[in-house]
Structures are given as structure tokens and as C-alpha cells.
Amino acid sequence: TDTGSQKDRVVAEEEWLRKWETGNIWFHKERGHPLLQKYLDVLLNGRSGLRIFFPLCGKAVEMKWLADMGHSVVGVEVSEKALKEFFAEHSLPFCEEPVPEISGAKKLQTTSGNIALYCCSIYDLSSSIVGKFDGVWDRGALVAVNPRDRQRYVSLMVTLMEKNSSYLLVTVSYDPNKHKGPPFYVPESEIKSLFG
Numbered sequence: 001t002d003t004g005s006q007k008d009r010v011v012a013e014e015e016w017l018r019k020w021e022t023g024n025i026w027f028h029k030e031r032g033h034p035l036l037q038k039y040l041d042v043l044l045n046g047r048s049g050l051r052i053f054f055p056l057c058g059k060a061v062e063m064k065w066l067a068d069m070g071h072s073v074v075g076v077e078v079s080e081k082a083l084k085e086f087f088a089e090h091s092l093p094f095c096e097e098p099v100p101e102i103s104g105a106k107k108l109q110t111t112s113g114n115i116a117l118y119c120c121s122i123y124d125l126s127s128s129i130v131g132k133f134d135g136v137w138d139r140g141a142l143v144a145v146n147p148r149d150r151q152r153y154v155s156l157m158v159t160l161m162e163k164n165s166s167y168l169l170v171t172v173s174y175d176p177n178k179h180k181g182p183p184f185y186v187p188e189s190e191i192k193s194l195f196g
Helices: 004-008 013-022 034-038 040-044 062-068 080-089 147-159 188-195
Strands: 051-054 072-077 094-098 106-110 115-119 133-139 161-170
Touching: 004 147, 013 080, 034 040, 034 133, 034 161, 040 133, 040 161, 051 062, 062 072, 062 115, 062 133, 072 080, 080 106, 080 115, 147 161, 147 188
Parallel strands: 051 072, 051 133, 072 115, 133 161
Antiparallel strands: 094 106, 106 115
16 A cells, blocks of 8 residues: 555654644644544443543543543653643643653643553553553544554554453545655555554
8 A cells, every 4th residue: 555755754752842842733632523422432332430541642632521421541642741731721630750660751640540641652651551441542643653663553552452442543544645744644454454
């Protein structure tokens, strides 16, 4: 499948941090994503009190929405600014602590404990640090990961999922020769081969 000139494109972590610092966050949605609302039943599958993972979470408003429904939410994001804005914009008191297993990483957690956000590279996480999840909301993570890192990303995600986990994935479809990404174009055939 042709992904155009994107396959060799690399976006450095610094570039993402710069986007947050300069407010160039066109990818952030102020309102909950309509696809999460539409497919919420698929994610929850009749279950309550789930642990739900938000990879590359930014300050996604859906984290609070799901936590308010009684679920535990865990996210990961390289931008501390994004995470602190999330707590501030929702008036959520939080505490901050180092993550001993990851040098320089921080965990920002609501005082009620239902939302825990890790400030570090997603590749530093493991199930021994964050546990396993009943559901994953991937809106903008797989499509933001550098194309050469997709297999590494999916392999990690699989290790973080419980056996009966639900994974909601949002991708974008366009001619990859006309846009350098991110978001990157991930053809359906590649998604099937990555996730098996």
C-alpha cells in the first residue's frame, strides 16, 4: 500500500513539545469526539468501572467525561503543559509525583485518584508501571506516531491490554502524497497487519 513520502518522515519529541508551547494544537478537540460518543457502547461493552487508556492524551476532554462515568483513566503525554492545562481547565485538584521506574517522568493524578496522567515518552511505559487496560481510546495516537515506529507502538499497546479489552481507533484517510503528516495516513491493510 502506498503511503507516499510519509514512510520516512520523523517528528521529534521536541517538535510536539514546541506545538504545545506555542499553542499550535490544531489536533486538540474542545468538545468530546463524536466517534467516542457514537461507539461508547463498543468500548464499554456493558461493563462499568473500567480502566481506560489514552495514549498520547494531550488534554483530551474525554478523559474527564469517562472518569465522571465511574471509569479509571490513565493517559500518557510528553507535554507537561498539556497535562497541567487539562487539570486547570476542568478545575481538578491533582498531585504530582515522580515515577521511580522512569528517569525524569512524572505522574499527575487527581486527588480522587480516578485520572492518572504520565508525563513521559509512551515507549517508557510498561504494564508493570501502569497495569493493563479494559479499553483504549486511540484518537490521534497511531496516526501521530512516526511511521517507522508503528510496529513498536502497536506491540506496546498489545502488552497493555487485558484479554477482553476494547480498542477504539480513529484514523484519517487522504492522499499521503499531498500531505506530509502528522496526522499520518495508515491504510486499513496496515492496521490489520499491525494488530493481527
